[in-house]
Amino acid sequence: MMILHHAWQSSASRRVRLCLEEKGVAYEGHVVDLTKLEQHSPEYLKINPNGVIPTLIHDGRPLHESGTICEYLDELIPDPPLRPDDAYERAKMRNWIRHIDSLIGNLVIFNWRHQLQKVAQKWSDEELAEVIRKIPSPERKEAWMRVARRPYTEEERDEARAKLIGLLDRMEAAMDPDGWLVGDAYSIADIAAVPFIKRIDEEIAPDQMTEAKHPRVAAWWTAIQARPAYGRAGIGSFIEASSD
Ligand SMILES: N[C@@H](CCC(=O)N[C@@H](CS)C(=O)NCC(=O)O)C(=O)O
Structure with missing residues (x-):
């Protein structure tokens, strides 16, 4: 059983969906709403400590990083191959x-x-501080700070x-x-x-x-x-x- 936590517009999620579709694998999609910061929730951080999408759950085991997930899928389901033999x-x-x-x-x-900046600009300073506190990586803290206050x-x-x-x-x-x-x-x-x-x-x-x-x-x-x-x-x- 495969579950993909993803968003339709997310680039890294798009990679994994492309890979799953090439393999013809059925999966259950769970859309993560980035505008609601679901990716930084304590429940989500348990399956993806980086607080980003996508995350693939295969037989109950979570895996993050789109490139790694695609390689994993190719090892698991070799046909059609998506990695060179050599x-x-x-x-x-x-x-x-x-x-x-x-x-x-x-x-x-x-x-x-497009979407995230419009949401982030409406946060009060207190709301922004709370959002930033929950983000695991310094780069993404900075990115959210930028779109909220210094586009x-x-x-x-x-x-x-x-x-x-x-x-x-x-x-x-x-x-x-x-x-x-x-x-x-x-x-x-x-x-x-x-x-x-x-x-x-x-x-x-x-x-x-x-x-x-x-x-x-x-x-x-x-x-x-x-x-x-x-x-x-x-x-x-x-x-x-x-x-x-
Ligand atoms: N290197 C990661 C990048 C994942 C990533 O940056 N995901 C974005 C969407 S494409 C995300 O979750 N952004 C929300 C955030 O940073 O809060 C991967 O390839 O899986």
């Missing part, structure tokens, strides 16, 4: 996941403007956008035409990139997702969106879903 290629896959994970702060700058500036968004375009450049350089990030098959490295590319294409830098600027990434993105598992994973518009 150890070197698998190591490269992990480095992609690690690199993309390191860029999450840049995505937060864009994503949190990210245009300059910071430009810097974040440039770093995310850097991801497109790196992907473009790594891929063969009509290829995948690692080896010759779709893998968890590609899955790790999907939620980032979705947001880049939708809002952050759509002009970069063209045949002229990043032809291999553009073809890769078309191929990914045509996958039946992508259609089933609920990777909808971030902006439309927000209560802007």
